[in-house]
Amino acid sequence: MQYITPSGSQHWPLFFRPKRLDLQEWLAQQMAHPPRPPVRRQHLVSQALLRQFSGPGKPIKIGTYHLEWKAYKEKAPKSCGYLNDWTTSFTGEMEQAWQPTENLIPSAIAAIMGGRVLGDPALLTVLKRTIAIHRLRSHTLRRFGQSAADEAIAESLRRLTATQAVRRYLAQEFRALHGREAASEDDLRSVLVDKAKGLANWDPAINFRKKMDESFEDLKRIVDQCNVEILRAPPGRHFILGDTPVFLVPPAGRTRRSRDLPLFDSQFMILPVHPDYCLRLPTKTNSIVAIGHRDLERINDEQIANAYRYVYFTPDARTLNFVNAKAKRWRPPPVITELVAR
Numbered sequence: 001m002q003y004i005t006p007s008g009s010q011h012w013p014l015f016f017r018p019k020r021l022d023l024q025e026w027l028a029q030q031m032a033h034p035p036r037p038p039v040r041r042q043h044l045v046s047q048a049l050l051r052q053f054s055g056p057g058k059p060i061k062i063g064t065y066h067l068e069w070k071a072y073k074e075k076a077p078k079s080c081g082y083l084n085d086w087t088t089s090f091t092g093e094m095e096q097a098w099q100p101t102e103n104l105i106p107s108a109i110a111a112i113m114g115g116r117v118l119g120d121p122a123l124l125t126v127l128k129r130t131i132a133i134h135r136l137r138s139h140t141l142r143r144f145g146q147s148a149a150d151e152a153i154a155e156s157l158r159r160l161t162a163t164q165a166v167r168r169y170l171a172q173e174f175r176a177l178h179g180r181e182a183a184s185e186d187d188l189r190s191v192l193v194d195k196a197k198g199l200a201n202w203d204p205a206i207n208f209r210k211k212m213d214e215s216f217e218d219l220k221r222i223v224d225q226c227n228v229e230i231l232r233a234p235p236g237r238h239f240i241l242g243d244t245p246v247f248l249v250p251p252a253g254r255t256r257r258s259r260d261l262p263l264f265d266s267q268f269m270i271l272p273v274h275p276d277y278c279l280r281l282p283t284k285t286n287s288i289v290a291i292g293h294r295d296l297e298r299i300n301d302e303q304i305a306n307a308y309r310y311v312y313f314t315p316d317a318r319t320l321n322f323v324n325a326k327a328k329r330w331r332p333p334p335v336i337t338e339l340v341a342r
Contacts, residue, residue, distance in 0.1 A: 011282035012264055013225035017218060026210050036092025044137050045081030045243055045312070046098075048105040049130070052274045053241055055315040063315040065323050067307055067330045072323075074315055081243055081312070083336065086142055089209040097216060098137065101129040105273075112230055112277050118286055127230075128223040131271045131281055135246040135263075136215055139308035142208075142336055204339035219263075226282035231299075232290045238319055239272035240300045242307035246271045270299060275314045297322075304330055 021029065054060040054077065061074040087094060108126040111117035117124060135141075173191045174182040182188050233239055248266035263269075272278040278299060304311055304326050313319045 011226065011284060013222060013282070015218070015222055020214060023207070023210060026213070027206070030090050030093060033093075036090075036096060039091040039095050040084055041082045042084070042086040042091065042095070042137075043082045044086060044139065045134065045241065045245060046102050046105060046130070047077045047081070048102050049134075049241070049245075049273060050077035050081055050312060051106075052109055053312050053314050061315065063313045063320065065311050065313075065320070065327065066309060067304065067311065067327050068309055068332055070324070070327055072320060080310070083139065083142070085338070086137070087209050087212065088205045088339075089203070094209065094212065097213070098133050101126055101133060105130055109274055109277070112274070112288075117230070118288065124228060124286055125224060127273070127279055128226060128228050128281060129220055130273065131228075131246055131269050131279055132216065132219040132223050134271055135269060136212060136219060138246065139244045139333070139336060140306075141212070141215075143334060208339055222263075223281060227284060227286045229280040229283040229286070230288045231278040231280055231295075232288060233276045233278070233296050234291065234293050237293060237296050238275035238314055238316070239278050239296065240303050240311050240313040240319060240323065241272050242303035243310040243312070244306050244308050245303065247302045247306045270302070272299065272303065301326060308333060308336075 050062055051060060053062045055062070055074070060076060062077060062080060063072065064075050064080055065072050104123070104126045108117065108123040108130070111120055111123045112127075117127070167188060170188040170191045171182050174187055177191065182191075246269050248261045248263065249268040249270060250261055250265070251267050268280050268282070270278060270280050300322065304323065307330070309332070311323055313323065
């Protein structure tokens with residue numbers, strides 16, 4: 001069990017990371033249950049959350065703004081906030097893991113609006129786990145998927161090439177393939193990689209999927225120990241929601257961007273959940289706090305800066321003008337591509 005010491009906010013709880021299953025144990029665990037239908041269109045922003053940002057009337061529509069194309073359009077929530085093949089392994093099982101929380105998001109937000117949420121520990125937990133889901137199920141974490149898979153593969157290589165019998169076999173194979181002796185560790189590993197790429201250990205999608213499983217369980221344990229603050233927008237002003245909606249706030253005096261900030265180096269995670277309400281975690285107490293125009297604009301600025309391509313909001317001219325003005329400074333993050341073995 002690994003002990004993690006927070007270095008950012010004084011309110012992050014101490015955290016004990018349990019021992020991990022190895023990949024074969026994890027795969028056996030996944031395959032012990034009947035397979036669920038695969039899901040290709042994976043909503044990184046929950047539809048239950050997107051619906052909170054809809055305009056009045058039917059059918060339900062939300063304002064969407066494409067930051068790269070500088071284009072505004074109103075769409076149904078089901079047409080927003082998704083990425084095809086965010087993960088490609090055990091996708092139905094992953095959707096099932098999010099559902100218990102996502103099904104209760106409307107009830108939790110209704111309790112905020114009705115002034116009842118602070119007296120309901122179960123719904124406070126729903127709000128905290130909603131932050132956890134949107135922190136992990138994001139474009140940011142997907143971009144780190146390749147490096148997570150590469151690390152797992154590198155560790156497997158280190159273990160295998162430490163065995164003398166394997167090294168002798170690889171040296172023989174390299175000699176047969178290239179007509180010369182292996183001159184370096186990289187030569188030996190090149191043979192091993194070529195022979196092992198068809199195995200699960202070399203499948204970046206499976207390594208990424210396992211990492212997300214573990215990270216979700218870790219983050220649930222962390223946020224369940226935290227208090228959450230509910231920020232209320234000033235009258236007549238609204239929060240917006242990016243397609244990577246959880247952002248991390250660095251400690252005072254530090255300027256590292258949210259996209260690159262490790263969780264425990266941050267002060268807070270922030271997630272808008274309604275045009276009038278936003279969550280901040282961890283804090284000293286569970287509370288509802290009214291904020292001013294400047295703080296709201298800072299949060300909305302970060303939603304735009306942290307977005308992959310889109311922001312969403314309740315359709316209104318004032319918010320659209322704000323997004324139009326701020327979108328000029330948005331810079332696109334790297335394009336997300338298919339996970340591949342390297």
